[in-house]
Amino acid sequence: MRRLGSWRLVEYSSTAIEVAGSVAAGIAVGGAILALLGYDPVKGLSLLILGGFRDVDYLLSRATFIMMTGLSFAIPMLAGFFNIGAEGMMYLGGLVALVVAVYTGNAAVALVLGSLAGAALGLLIAALKVFRGVNEVITAIMLNWTLHYVVIYLVTARFYDPLAPHESVKVPKGARLGVMDVAGGRLHVIFLVSLAAVALAYYLLYFTRLGYEIRVSGLSPKSAKYAGISPRRAVLNSMALGGLFAGLSGALNVLGFMYYIDNLLTSMAGMGFDGIGVALMGRNNPLGIAFSSVFFSMLILGGQTMQIVMNAPKEVADTLSGIIVIALSLPYAYRMLVSYLRTRRLVRGD
Amino acid sequence: MIEEVADLGLLALTSMVPLLLGAVGEIVSERAGVVNIGIEGMFLLSALTSVIAEYYTGNLALSLLVGVATGVCVGVLHGAISVYLRGDQIVAGVGVNLFAYGVGVVSLITIWGTFGNSPSVPTIPKFMVLGRPISPMVPASILIAVGTWYLLFKTNTGLRIRACGEDPRAAEAMGVKVLRLRFLSVLYGAALAGLGGAYLSIDWVGQFTKEIAAGRGFIALANVAFSGWNPVVAIAGAYVFGVFDALAIHLSIVSMQPALAYLFKTIPYLGTLAVVVAFVRRARMPSSLGKPYIKE
Numbered sequence: 001m002r003r004l005g006s007w008r009l010v011e012y013s014s015t016a017i018e019v020a021g022s023v024a025a026g027i028a029v030g031g032a033i034l035a036l037l038g039y040d041p042v043k044g045l046s047l048l049i050l051g052g053f054r055d056v057d058y059l060l061s062r063a064t065f066i067m068m069t070g071l072s073f074a075i076p077m078l079a080g081f082f083n084i085g086a087e088g089m090m091y092l093g094g095l096v097a098l099v100v101a102v103y104t105g106n107a108a109v110a111l112v113l114g115s116l117a118g119a120a121l122g123l124l125i126a127a128l129k130v131f132r133g134v135n136e137v138i139t140a141i142m143l144n145w146t147l148h149y150v151v152i153y154l155v156t157a158r159f160y161d162p163l164a165p166h167e168s169v170k171v172p173k174g175a176r177l178g179v180m181d182v183a184g185g186r187l188h189v190i191f192l193v194s195l196a197a198v199a200l201a202y203y204l205l206y207f208t209r210l211g212y213e214i215r216v217s218g219l220s221p222k223s224a225k226y227a228g229i230s231p232r233r234a235v236l237n238s239m240a241l242g243g244l245f246a247g248l249s250g251a252l253n254v255l256g257f258m259y260y261i262d263n264l265l266t267s268m269a270g271m272g273f274d275g276i277g278v279a280l281m282g283r284n285n286p287l288g289i290a291f292s293s294v295f296f297s298m299l300i301l302g303g304q305t306m307q308i309v310m311n312a313p314k315e316v317a318d319t320l321s322g323i324i325v326i327a328l329s330l331p332y333a334y335r336m337l338v339s340y341l342r343t344r345r346l347v348r349g350d
Numbered sequence: 351m352i353e354e355v356a357d358l359g360l361l362a363l364t365s366m367v368p369l370l371l372g373a374v375g376e377i378v379s380e381r382a383g384v385v386n387i388g389i390e391g392m393f394l395l396s397a398l399t400s401v402i403a404e405y406y407t408g409n410l411a412l413s414l415l416v417g418v419a420t421g422v423c424v425g426v427l428h429g430a431i432s433v434y435l436r437g438d439q440i441v442a443g444v445g446v447n448l449f450a451y452g453v454g455v456v457s458l459i460t461i462w463g464t465f466g467n468s469p470s471v472p473t474i475p476k477f478m479v480l481g482r483p484i485s486p487m488v489p490a491s492i493l494i495a496v497g498t499w500y501l502l503f504k505t506n507t508g509l510r511i512r513a514c515g516e517d518p519r520a521a522e523a524m525g526v527k528v529l530r531l532r533f534l535s536v537l538y539g540a541a542l543a544g545l546g547g548a549y550l551s552i553d554w555v556g557q558f559t560k561e562i563a564a565g566r567g568f569i570a571l572a573n574v575a576f577s578g579w580n581p582v583v584a585i586a587g588a589y590v591f592g593v594f595d596a597l598a599i600h601l602s603i604v605s606m607q608p609a610l611a612y613l614f615k616t617i618p619y620l621g622t623l624a625v626v627v628a629f630v631r632r633a634r635m636p637s638s639l640g641k642p643y644i645k646e
Contacts, residue, residue, distance in 0.1 A: 033453075037460050082440055134627055135575055137387055137440070141568040142619040142626075149615045157609035276444055315455040322449025329431060329441035 019281055022327035030320035039312045048317060051305025052298035057179075057186045059297050061257055064194040065090070065268070067293035068249030069275025071201050072118075072242040074284035076126075078205065079238035080218040080231075085125050085140030086246040087272025088147040089118035093247030094254040094261055094268060095151050098168060099159065101175040101255060110175060111193075111251050118247015119240045121147075126239035130232045144272070148265060155263050168261040177256030190256035195290065197248060202286040204241065214238045246272065270318075274300075277321050280328040296321060358596050360479065363488045364554060365599070366592030368393065368546035370491045372570030373577065373584045374498050375542030381502060381579055382535035383515035383638045384432050385439045388424065388446030389543045390567025394560075395450045396420040396547030398457055401558040404471045414474075414548050421544015422537055424450075429536035433529055436642035447567075454560050467559040474553040487549050492585055494542065499581040511535055515636030518643040528643050543567070565619060569595075572622050575630050587625075594621035 030048065031041035052059050069086040076083040097114030101107065121143065128134040155168045177189045205211035217224040217234035224231050250268060254260070258267045278296050282288030303317030372389045379386055400417035404410065424446060431437040458464050476483035502508035510531055513521035518528045550566075551558045569591050577584035595618045602611035 033456065037456070084444065128627060132627055132630070134630055135571075138568060138572045138575065138626055139623060141565060142572070142623040145565045145619040146616045146623075149612045153609060153612035156612065157607075273444070273448060276441075277448070280441060313456045313459040315452045315459070318452030319449050319456065320452070322445050322447075322452055324445075325448055326427070326431070326442055326445030329439075329445060330435055330437040 015283060018328070018330075022281070022324050022330075025327040026320045026324035029323045030316055033316055033319055034312060037312065039310055044306055044310060044312055044316070047306040047309055048299060048302040048320070050302065051309070052301035054305060055301070057188060059294065059301055060191045061188040062300065063293040063297035064188070064190050064257075065249045065253055065271045066274045066278050066296055067194050067289055068197060068245045068252065069272050070278030070282060070289040070293055071197070071275075071286060072122075072246035072249070072272075073276050074242075074279040074282070074286070074289060075201065075205070075214065075245070076122075076235070076238040076242045077279065077284050078218045079214040079234045080221065081126065081129070081235045081238060082136055083122070083125070083140065083239060083242045084137055084276070085121065085143055085272070086242070086249070086275050087270075088140070088144035089121045089243050089246035090250035090253070090268050090272050091144075091147045091151045091265060092121055092250065093118040094250030095154065096247070097251035098171060098254045098261055101171045102159070102169055105172050105175050107175045107177055107255055110171075110255055111248070114251030114254075115244045115247040118250065119244040122239035122241075122243020122246070123236060125243075126236045130235055148269075151261065152263060152265060155261050159261075160263075161260065166263045168263075171255055171259045175255065176259060177252070188256055190252040193252060193256070197245060198286045198290050201241070201245065205286065210237055246275075249275075274321065277325045277328070280325060354600075356480065357482070358593065358600055360482045360484065361596035361600065362589060362592040363484060364592075365595035366588040367485070367487050367491045367549050367554075368566050369570050369573055369591050369595075370495055370585060370588035371542045371546035371549065372567055373573035373588060374491075374495045374581045375539030375546075376570060376574045377539075377577065377579050377581050377584060378498060378502065378511065379536050379539035380574060380639055381515045381636055382511045382532045383518060383636060383641065383643065384429070384532055384536050385443070385640045386428055386432075386536065386539060386543075387440055387443035387568070387571060388428060388450075389539075389546075389570050390563050390565065391443075391447040391450030392421050392424050392540060392543035393547040393550060393563040393567050394447075394454050395424060396544040397551035397562050398454050398547075398558050400548035401468050401471055401551045402457070402461065404552050405469065408472075410472070410474055410552065413552050414545070417548025417552070418541050418544040421540040421542070421547065424544075425537045425540020428540065429533040432642065433532045433536065436644065439640055451560070454558070458558070458560060465560075468557045470557045471552060473556045485549075485553050487553055491549075495581045495585050502581065512636070514643075515638050518638055522643075522645070529645065532643065543570075546570075566595075569618065569622050572626050575635070576626060578634070579636065590625060591618065591622055594618040597621075 031045050034041040034044040072086040073083050093114040096117040097110040100113045101110040125136055125139045128139050129136045159168045161167045161169050179186050179188050213229045213234045216229055217231040221231040253268055274296055278289055278293045281292035299317045299321060303314035306312050307314040396417035399420040400413040403416040404413035428442055431442045432439040462468055474485055476485050510526045513526055514528050514531050522528050550562050573584055573587040573591060576587040598614050598617040601614040605611060
C-alpha cells in the first residue's frame, strides 16, 4: 500500500487510460446526440463540462450527496456485493432525519438516526441475500420503489407544510447545518461533513480489521475463509456501512441543503444511481470517489447551464453519464466481476 | 364483489404481458450464461421508439417492429460488452438504464416539447372477453413463452444454449460455438424486451411517459428467479406479479383519498419482494451465469 512499486505505476497508468477512455466515449456520444438534435455540439459540450463552475458552492454541495452514495456502492462492492439500493436508503435517511429534527430540534441526533436508518436497510438487503439467497438487485430495486412512494405519501399526507402544500414541514432553524464564509465565498457545511465521512471510510477500509475483512473477502472469499474470516459477515458489515453512508447522504440533503423534502422527491431522485458511476470512476477508493463525485456533479450542473444558455435539454448529461458507466464496465470491472462472483458463490454456500 | 374480482383478474392479464415477455427473454439469455439487468432500460427505449414510429407513420405493425428492433440494437451493445469484451454485465446493465432514462426525457423535450409524456397514439385493437377488452398480445405472449420452453428443453439448440450457461468449456469441447450462441441468446432476450416495451406504450398506455417502465424490468427479473429459469412457470409468475400491479391500479382508482394512492403503488414492489423471499430458495441458477467465457 505504501511503497510505490513499478507494478503500482503500471496499474495507475492503466487506470488513467480507462477512466480517460470512458469519459471520451461519453463526451463523443453526448456530442453526437447534441448534433443530432440540431445544437452546436462544441458549444454544448463546453458548457456541459465547464458550466458547472459558475457556482462552486452549489457544485460541491451537490457533489456531497453523490460522494456519499458513491461510498455506499463502493464499500459493498469491495466485499463482492452489488448495492443498487442507495436510492431508497437515501430517501429513508432523509425522511428519518427530517422527522427527528422536527421532534428533537437536534441536528446531530437527526444525522445519526438518519444514517442508522440507511444502515438498517442495507443490513436487510444483505441478510436476505446471505440467509435466504434472494438476489440483491431485485431486493434493492423493489425497496427503492417502495420507499419512493412511502416517503411521498408521508410528505403529502402526514408531514406536509400547510403554507406550502408541495413541501414537507421545514427543518427547525436550530437543527440546520448552515453555510459558512470561505475566502470571500460561501460553502455549505455539509461538504466538510462529507469529506470527514470519506476520511472515515478510508480509515475503516485500510486501517482496521473490519475493512481488511471486507477487502479480503471481496478479493478471494476462499482465502478469507482459510484465514478464519467469514465472507458472510464481511458482506453484512459492508452493507451496514454502505447503508450508513447512503442514509447520511439523505440526512445531509435535508438537514444541510434543502431543509425540507418536496412531494416528488426531486431533490434526491437519481442520486443513488449517480453514486454507481461515481464509485466506478473512483475505482471504489474513497479518495478517488471524492474527486469523481465532483466530476459527476460538474456534468449535472453543466447540463443545467447548457439548458439555460442554449435551451438544450439538460438530460443530455444523463445520457452522457450512462455511456460513461457502460464504458467503465469494460476493462476494469472484469477484475471486480471475478471477485464478485467468487464471493457470491461462497456467500450462497455452494 | 365478484364483478370486481373478475375485473381484477382480467386487468392482471394486461399487466402480465411485459413481465412475461421480459422474463422469457431473460431466461434464454441467462440460460446461456449472460445476465441483463438493463431490461428496464430496453422497455423504456422501445416504448419510446415505437410511439415515435406510430406518431409519424400511423402504422401499428411497423411500430411494433421498430420497438423490437430497438431492443435488438441495445442487445447488440449488451451482447458485445458481456460476451466478446468480457465486461461487467451488471454494471453495463446499470449504464443502459441510466442512458435510456436520459434519452427518454431528451426525446420528449426535443420531439414534443413536453417533460412528462408524449401525445396519445391509437393502440392495438382489442378483442372482447366477458365483455372486457383484451389485447391480442396476451395470448401472443403466452404462446411465445410456450414456444420458448419448447426451444429450450425439447430441441438440440436449447440443449446447446443451456450447456453454454452450465459448463461453457464442455460445450465448446462438444463443438458448440459458445460465444456466438451466447450473443444470439442475448439478442433473443433483447428482442422480447423490445416487444414488451412496445406493448407498454402502443398497446397498453397509448403514449410514452418517462416513468412508463416503473420498475417492470426488474419485476421481470424477479420473475426469472421465481420461475426457476423455466418459461412456462414464468407465465404463472407473470400473472401473480400482474395481479399485484392490477390491484395497485384498481385501488388507486377506487380510493377516495388521492394521497393513499401513493401507498397502493407500493403493492407491486412489496408483493414481488414477498413472493421472491418466500419462494426463490428452491431455484438453482445456471452455474456459469454472469461469468465471461474465455476461449483458450
